[in-house]
Amino acid sequence: KAGVTQTPRYLIKTRGQQVTLSCSPISGHRSVSWYQQTPGQGLQFLFEYFSETQRNKGNFPGRFSGRQFSNSRSEMNVSTLELGDSALYLCASSLWGHPGQETQYFGPGTRLLVL
Amino acid sequence: DAKTTQPTSMDCAEGRAANLPCNHSTISGNEYVYWYRQIHSQGPQYIIHGLKNNETNEMASLIITEDRKSSTLILPHATLRDTAVYYCIVRVVTGGFKTIFGAGTRLFVKA
Numbered sequence: 001k002a003g004v005t006q007t008p009r010y011l012i013k014t015r016g017q018q019v020t021l022s023c024s025p026i027s028g029h030r031s032v033s034w035y036q037q038t039p040g041q042g043l044q045f046l047f048e049y050f051s052e053t054q055r056n057k058g059n060f061p062g063r064f065s066g067r068q069f070s071n072s073r074s075e076m077n078v079s080t081l082e083l084g085d086s087a088l089y090l091c092a093s094s095l096w097g098h099p100g101q102e103t104q105y106f107g108p109g110t111r112l113l114v115l
Numbered sequence: 116d117a118k119t120t121q122p123t124s125m126d127c128a129e130g131r132a133a134n135l136p137c138n139h140s141t142i143s144g145n146e147y148v149y150w151y152r153q154i155h156s157q158g159p160q161y162i163i164h165g166l167k168n169n170e171t172n173e174m175a176s177l178i179i180t181e182d183r184k185s186s187t188l189i190l191p192h193a194t195l196r197d198t199a200v201y202y203c204i205v206r207v208v209t210g211g212f213k214t215i216f217g218a219g220t221r222l223f224v225k226a
Binding site (some may be wrong): 104 | 158164219
């Protein structure tokens with residue numbers, strides 16, 4: 001099976017712009033989670049989607065949003081980019097989103113640089 | 116999810132066992148202990164998880180204390196490729212994945 005794929009792998013944007021990142025989970029997986037990783041804050045949970053519904057949300061401003069499509073692919077959007085949004089954005093998928101019974105598989109990430 | 120505490124960094128000689136401790140004193144009865152590792156700039160890789168019994172797989176062993184307040188990840192024969200940041204996290208069983216990662220332990224395996 002192919003692993004979790006994320007596109008694009010690298011991205012450069014300027015302050016004030018918006019960006020959309022894409023994640024394709026492992027085939028058959030229905031739970032998709034997003035994380036932001038920065039040197040200062042480490043790995044932080046953004047949100048989790050299951051069956052096209054946001055099931056969990058981390059502590060991020062409303063500029064960060066996401067969605068999931070019927071084929072479980074997910075996108076996240078960041079509007080009005082700030083310099084502090086420069087980070088590695090990671091996507092992870094699991095079958096049903098049941099911790100203890102499954103595990104999450106992470107993608108390689110999208111590295112976003114905001115200038 | 117409960118908070119975990121790990122040493123910032125550790126060294127290990129190649130071929131020796133690496134023992135990485137984790138404190139999770141506020142863990143609840145319905146929370147699992149998970150270990151992941153992240154090699155520079157790659158996505159985290161799952162290693163092992165457990166509830167209260169010790170667990171072993173092809174990568175590592177997980178020892179959880181009887182009171183479940185701490186655990187130890189054991190890499191039996193560390194290699195240079197095991198150099199990475201190791202994260203210990205706890206997760207509730209239900210409600211989906213809303214993982215809180217700590218700072219992790221940076222393990223340096225030296226030749």
